[in-house]
Amino acid sequence: MDPLHALAWLSLLTAANACHDGPMTDSASDASGDDSGGDTDSDGSHDAGRVLECAAHPLPDAAGSCIVERAGTAGTILRGTVLDGEGVLRGGEVFIDSSGTIACVDCDCSGATGAASARVLQCGDAVISPGLVNPHDHITYANNAPIGQGVDRYEHRHDWRKGQNGHASLHTNSGASANEVLGAELRFVMGGATAAASAGGEAALLRNLDTFGLSEGLSLPVADSDTFPLDDASGEQRELGCDYGSSPTSRASIQGHAYLPHIAEGINPAAANEFTCTGSAAGEDLMGPQTAVIHGVGLRPPDIAAMVDAGAMLVWSPRSNVVLYGNTAPVTTMRAMGLPIALGTDWVASGSMNMQRELQCADTLDRDYFGDAFGDRELWQMATEHAARAVGAGEVLGVLAAGRVGDVAVFRGDAHLDHRAVIDAAPDDVVLVMRGGVPLFGDDGLLTEGFSGGSMCETLDVCGVAKRACVARDTQGVATLADVRAAIEASYPLFFCDTPDDEPTCEPRRAGEYEGRPDGDRDGDGIADGDDLCPGVFDPVRPLDGGPADADGDGIGDACDPCPLAEGDAC
Template structure:
């Protein structure tokens, strides 16, 4: 429905206007009809639209440009082999708590036995941090196009065309040259993991294989092993195709430090002209959501980079920058508030009116998220704002001690029926007896008997990360008889999370708890 939100509007548009007071006009089509000063007349068709005085900051919804959704019910993985030299080593961890027992098997069972519940739990976890678009869809029997959020990998244009290519696992040089490079024609993007590991490690060779794809539209995830010369080569190659374009590096500082005790040299990437976006990676080695990752980036910027990036530039990494990177495929629809953009909105409590608006976003925690709209529809927020925005079929949940409402069940979606209590029941049922849950899921697939790419096939998810050593059981379609699925990862950064961070002893990550004190 048409809606008017009033407050301090932080546009992240080309001029980074701040309208105080401002008004955002949400159209029936899920797009922004106007973004203007509150003193200006409303656009045509909005004279009778509900008007909500948010008394807060109105921003673009946050964009998490790197994640692995299928694993985000799991807690931090406290591996014993850190720091690893590169991504091929930690999947071979064979000492408790090993990778296959702690990550692969629990995720595999939840993905296949409770797929709808898993995706919805993870979407709610992201919403609580103000996220409206997230990358990292699991492989599946049929695409999940986002029940609550925009799932970047599966988002389609109105024409039905899929313009986003992704690869979490490395492709060989022939595949990149022959099947990916030509598709980077200025209308598509490729989100690709490259050179994830410590500087000087063998994964640097992955960048050499990627050379044919150094074009507009390449979004490189991690790139931790790359040097200043590599970043210069990357941006020069992009500019040679289109001088107005920039390459994009996705930075996940928490995960980098957690696994490798190093992070991407984003200072050099920025100097060479690449844009930087943030991604929270996944819960086994990341933050709860990209609002948490923003704090890690801020701490690293302050303590390791000498304040190279301004508060505004850091906030661009979760709004304008990822939006601009995706615009190659989608057009300019997310990450900035302007007429015609998608009505993906975040309303934050302005907990310190004397604070700069960008610092307010960096310092905001789950307690300060007051309303989240995706495609113009309210999915999460305070009871009062959810009611005012016309939310229906909502459930109550408690976040950081505060009551919130979430719209998990959409009656107009025939492919998803669970509400929030149903999501938790379904996941806990799997946890109670994972072996029985796994066998029931396999029986359901056997009973179906048809092709898995049929739209009517049961929804089944498959992880997009390497499985490690799962042995003969996986080949036989079985799971370990003593499998334990850990408790669901809490929705917020809590005492358990920070205790694990403290045990890690990684100095660069110890600053995070102070934002939540």
Template sequence: MLLRDARRVGSDRRGDVVVAGGRVVAAGGEGPGIDLAGRWLLPGLVNALDVLDLSVFPPLGTPPFASLYDWGASLEADGGAALRAALAVPLADRLFLGGLRNLLAGATAVVHHHPYHRSLGRKDFPVRVLSRYQFADSPGRTQALRRTYRSSDRRIPWLVRAAEGTDDRARSELDALAAANVLRQNTVILHGTGLRPEDGARIAAARATVVWCPEADRRLYGTTTPVAALRAAGVRVGLGSDSPATGSRDALSNLAAARREGVLDDAGLLTLATAESGAVGRLPVGGLEEGSVADLVAVDDLERFLEGDRRAIALVLVAGRPVYGDPRLMAEAAIGGLELMVDGSPRRLAAPHAPRLRALLKTHPVVSEVTWLRGVRIA
């Protein structure tokens, strides 16, 4: 497939990109293809933290909370009806919708912080999902933390929610990881909201990494991870969305939330949300150079994209195949599917995702009520 007249970030160059076998095979080419007409062509976003099976959950709780434990206690008290309605949607369908939530946000690869399910590896799943990982909930909720880590393969990521909050309990959890001897090179600290700037040296020395979830942090805890200090200490940081239960819309809205924090310039933000998140999650990252994985996003307006506007996404390719985008561009690739309106703009969702979404919207009314689908309707 030929992607004609693509614009690259950080360059005045416009040119053609050829995709075959799921990879970029050359720059330039001839023949039919998709005319991007000068649109920006970027690597797909990599979402370094999601909980895909919570995709139909509403924002839960009445923040602010002192910690993950405080939030969890509030849900036990008043979240029953909402949780039951969401859990009535079958697991495989909730996972699919979690993948779709990422696709509509321009994310092509995801780290899932719950047990791996065979449906995540199907060829018709909307996005790539990390398949080899181990995880723990949080130090205060995980019995025998050291045993949990020791049962894992140290060559793959070990994901743990830690220091999620602002109280003393949250702030002590880095010490808990160190005391259990599980602050290691494959440890991925999720959130880390309560980390102190001086914690960066210890995390960097262990070669552990951190996933930043600015939108969820700000809603739930009123603050966020000290990313600038961590990065200055040499800690590798990725960007994640967490689930809709936190109040986070998706990966793209978290890119916008990260931008509002003023920690990085725009080029740095895009690198954070692609290459750096891929490194933290050990996931493939798209690119425009020959041999790169063809997980790509074409963008109408880079400024609107960085502001979190889903309407700026003109086309998404996963493994070189157009799966979502402007109907005119999808038609140029001879890709049929379901016509949608996304935040007021026409978009097309490729088969086999299209009939499944239609059926779920019809069968489970709760699906149409989730925050990330409120701006989406079948045209």
């Protein structure tokens, strides 16, 4: 991996270690189980980064949205609450020049070269974020409907893929049409995303960074989304040994580009063995600064330590994990050990329809089951900075900074502050989405008044707010909004104004083991508080652990241990 990617990993690891104290172990949450929103204006005791109040600017007439303060001929200055790489600039500015590159992020960008001829969008208390990045989706399955609550809970992905170990298989089909794929891409864009590793895609709308020719102008090595690194598509489950398929992915083959392998997707010993065969000398050691392990549900502290040492990271898909396995990756342990985490949707069948819903699932789990381990900024970083690094775009996307690509999403900020405005955004709260400084989606008046050609973008009503989507323009007439909407809504709508119909659950449960948070089991993991090594953090017994997980044997469960591989709480 090149030095820039190694440096990016080091900065992420330093930031992770600087802001964590381990999850709380003795506080129960009284929040509801709904994953439609959390705190409105505070990040509690969590570190929000640097918060700088810039000189006050007049608020626009429509609070929470943007108005065109000044017309321009080249480039765009966005003024509002800016979420940059260091924290928050309230009343700050982002200047995207005529080439689509960010030229300035500061309290005042008027002195930057070219700023005098740029349009100025005054967004008041609206929140300006990097465009969200989705590091994991199977977009060619966009023709499937979601499974809702799910009919079963599995121990390994091959159980639902192949109907193994007494389970019925899930019936999903690939082969989404071009317009269905574009519809799924538009779904992501309408949620604030500008890039993804989708294992497919079409030209226009999203940057598809793991598919050749679909990066929409970015000069990056194509990321490798590897569904079967052990060549085990046939359904092989092994608890010992690495004799899977005849053509496993080799360490040599993953050099020079981002690598995203599915590893340890399950809770049984066979899932755990996958890391032995992909993360150690027992098989092909695929861990490195270019590696972002997808799912990692069956990882243990020594595995996580090996990933940290190698400079790897995790792509977390909580909704899909919870509905399929009743459990998810041990993210509180990962946080304590300094492993960077990105957030991805997985697919519409068992995951989230867009990054908004995935963020809200992660937030709900954190609030209700993980003892509020993660702050708002940490959750937001999972969908921006960390996600960009996971797909090999950490030097160009995911952070608002001079020299980076002008992929930006603006969210209403009149109900929620700072990073929380992104996490809790509803579909109508997405004010503007730009890829390389060019609008893809946004408020009707903003696009028509602020951008040349904005009136060519097609109109749609989103929960009572007039919006425009630039489908025909961006596809150069290959498809229209009507085309892609008709195609995708044959299986699932573009958006919902309330909780999506049949959305896969984000509430952990396994029949006969645990469901909900009854009296005496405040973290809902099926272990009575008095017997629970982490009474305030969800950590059910997994078949792969054989008992309560406590790797260092110090009586503090891995899920709430500040030092999972060292006795006591001092690492």
